[in-house]
Amino acid sequence: MRDATVTPSSASEARSRNIMLTALIIVSAFNYVDRTILSILQIPIKVELGLSDGQLGALTGLAFALFYATLSLPIARLADRYSRRWIIVISLVVWSAMTALCGLATGFMSLLFFRIGVAIGEAGSVPASVSLIADRYPAEKRATAMSTWGLALPIGLMIGYMSIGWLSETLGWRLAFAAVGLVGVILGPIIFWMIREPQRLRRQTAPDASAPPQLPLAQAVGALWANKAFRYTVAGGMLHGFTQYSMMTWNAPFFTRSHGLTLGEVSLLMALLSGAAGAVGIYGGGWLSDRLAARDGRGRLWLKAGSVAAVVPFAAVQYLVPSMIVSIVAATFCAALMIAYYGPILASTQSVVDPSTRAFSNAVLLLTFNLFGLGMGPWVTGLISDALTPAFGDQALRYALSIVLLPSGLGALTFLYAARFFDRKPVAAAPKGVDHA
Template structure:
């Protein structure tokens, strides 16, 4: 049974994660207003939302994980929170593209300090049998944050301006950073941390030599491709297919539902593990396959309202994997490798998910498919391939789990 004080810690870290995604997503929500105000191009806005943040975030995660395995994780979390919140506030005063690029780079670097440190902290703080549940509560912050960025950020910008919305997105983090510093304490490192580790490259090679880890990363990378794709092209569906751009903003409501599904998925995974720990991977299979019927009918529905409901329902299933994914990989490594492993996981799903899914979908839409449902056909093609790849990867990981896992609880 998880103690109330421990639950309070998870709750506080989840709020930090929520704020990280509000600040991460806010550029997309305010993109058109920023573009018109600073005379930018759509390409420049795309750079700010995508590569300027995601590439530096992905690559910074590995060294940040290495540092978190050797230093105070709480210090890293608080410093990261303070920096990205300050950069978001300062972005509200930006008068040039260069300033925004610099701020977004610093947001990416500082946010890379968060999850590797949190993954390691939670794995130390909670027993193996509760990890999927705890990690899923934390991961629910992804979708709560995205939902809030659409709803709160969009509302503030409509009633005031994008500068006010940007400042409002960053201020809560500046307030929360000292609270986290005061309330959350670094747990004592066990003797398992004592052995001297090799270089970062050697440690990465050691981690990736585990067959189950490779299948784990492959499976959840496939799922990340589907997640980034639907988030990236939901606006295209409602605008290009149905001429209902208003539904794009309302799509944010489904993100709160996804947050709940992430927690349900984690709790179910820990329940399934009572008889066989490898069965946690079944929640990955569910995420890969359960949403497909909803996407199949929703992407090609005649009615916009029906499409909105079916696609949103598909997202509830296909994005439910996040907490289970982050928890499961921790069972394969020693405590001294946990944060670094978290950094590798974030690197792989960020590069594979953001770097492959959306570009391939865009190319299929422009070059392969045509007609009213071109974007729908492109999205479904990517989803079918990724779902098959994810499900087969998880089945393989389940078969190898008992041989490769260090902790089999």
Template sequence: MHVSPPADAYETGLHRPRYTLALLTVLSAFSFMDRQILAVLTQPVKLEFGLTDLQIGLITGLGFALTFGLLGVPLGRWADQHERRRLIMVCRGAGGALAALGATASGFWMLLLSRSGGAVSDAGGNPASLSMVADLYPPEQRARAMSVFASGGSLGALMALVGGSWVAQAYGWRVALASVGCVSLLLTCLFWLTVQEPRRSASGNPLDARQSSLGAVREIWSAPVTRWLIVAAACVLLAGYSFGSWNTALLVRHHGLSLRAAGWISGAAALSSMVGGLVSGALADVLTRRDPRWQIGVPMLGVAAALPTGLAYLMLPAGSVQAATLLVVLYAFFLTWWVAPTYAALSLVVAPERRATASAMLLLAGSIIGNGLGAILTGWLSDRLAPVAGTASLAWALSLMLAMLLPALLAFARARRAYLPALDANRMPTPPPTPETTPCTGK
């Protein structure tokens, strides 16, 4: 259990919650842009270095996932025990520096090293940022705040699709990569100079902060609500990363679009996902006033709507461009409903000294399963289905991956069932003010 900080702790001008949240979101956006931009730059990079598709897959997916897997939980635990502001500065700065270094790559191995090493930005920066946001905003505003931070991913994807492709076409892929890295470094300096470490929520157990990483992981995983939330997130991200990695190729192969036209549709979907994430956070904050279980009910609604919408999109006949645009925008809108409420729920059922570790565990599951396996597994399925399905093999492969939303729904349902007991167990009323802090009434 933990003690909630007094209400005015969230409002103090020292912390400037809105400014801090905005800067954390922009840092996340550029980190995600750095992560996604190579997908836009794949063709010129492949031609310059003579790379195979397998090497491209290692650079854009598996290398990042493995590095994240090694660093995610240890850095998350470090964020729970030390100053988060310093960790964010180091990790985001390292990510920006490695992005700029990637622009000087002379071959596959240097590019793989810079891209894989860039995972440190998300491995340490995201859990620490999520923990900081949880301390900046009270529980009744937390889902909305989390949705703003989560929108950084969609904003970064949009910037990579639109800005990255424009810069690469005008000045080359090296300039595009270097630009992202340099801007990230400048933003990191601004963060370090203008943001202060917010006050942490007080813990009911002083030993929590000294608990080992393995002990914290075991305790988080042993709780049914956190375990099922992590499983649900892994299933959604497996479907989501598969779709995101192959959707542009699907639009080109199945609907006969040019890369530019497919990029515009993908950009519209990215914008829609950002709006959907913001809507879900606001909706969760409103509905949880009636029933706290809506914190997990909102993700369930989003996944339940995304599944049939995505399947309808994938089953469209070739050339149905207008219908495809509408359906993929709707799919992207609903699929991101899980993000902000899930992280808000996670922050409410674990002790403050384990928030970053719990977030890192969820991010790790998504990185290894979603980012690491999604694109590769989809490609393998498409190859196996090609003799039977022909040119529709990719659509069928994506449909099979989209079916992972069904176990995600079941996992969210299990988490929802365990949510109220966990919430009550982790909640302790705010202590009454001491005589020294009680305002004088004159009576």
């Protein structure tokens, strides 16, 4: 199967593509800043508003994910047909404004309402961004491009942890929300100028065949379900996402409760782990997976399985050893390994679906990943922590986090199984004017 496209060759086109990717990195970084802000501010918010771990888990997980994941589907359908640039900019402004309003929360319900607003805004940016990148980069470079864009995750987390910790200690948690949200609103017009809408790719089964601009919804859903390569890859990501989001959400409170770090100290630690180690993992995973795929089409799946499986033993050491130094060293490896699959999973799923459903297929990936991972992981971890608190006190969280490592092990096995449905043929550079899916 092939995608017919015109490969940008001129310096101006290359520059335009780089500017677009930079803009998408900025947008995605603010996505993670606004999504992460509640995780680092859990400590003062819990004290002032009197929330339980279960309620905090719901705010950072289930309540957010329900709206974020489900709304990504209809917005992705719009992105497959209408201007992705407008969708991205509107999403940025909406979620930034709602982040600023979180500073007005007076209790669980009001904070829940504003967080739902953040989720609604963020639902539109990722599917549209992935679709834009897939249309501008050939298949053999797609994982590297996706991973470069994915650097927004460690960048956003690093900026978020460092700035939010400082803002909270300087201005208080309420003004920290307002400051972060205001910056995102101001960025909207700048991002609009930086992105150019490219021509959409069309899949061809013969030299003169052409696909419709968008498959009907029922046909698109049926095609994705029948696609075993896509289905099992998504399942593996969903399982690992449960563990990943649990760790990302609860790592800061863990180091505070189990090792006595202050808000400023834990903010710096999380920034270094997410920024430095996370950047190495996310970019290195994409770079290595492209080279593995150049030898065997299943290489990206092997990379995902290996990195996800390695998270389990390192995380067990992080949460169970009494030494803070050993725990931090293990956490450094975890920070790199747990997101090394990011670029490869986006590239591998985009390579096995019809280009007319690229944004929609990514929304399906996000739906399952976020409902089970982001939605259930932090919430279930919080509930387990609450249940163990009578017996273990402040140490309950370390045992709750140890329990939720199991899904990552299952995710690694699922990625290995998914590799059976990928073509063994190496992903080679496409001839000029043709993009191999």
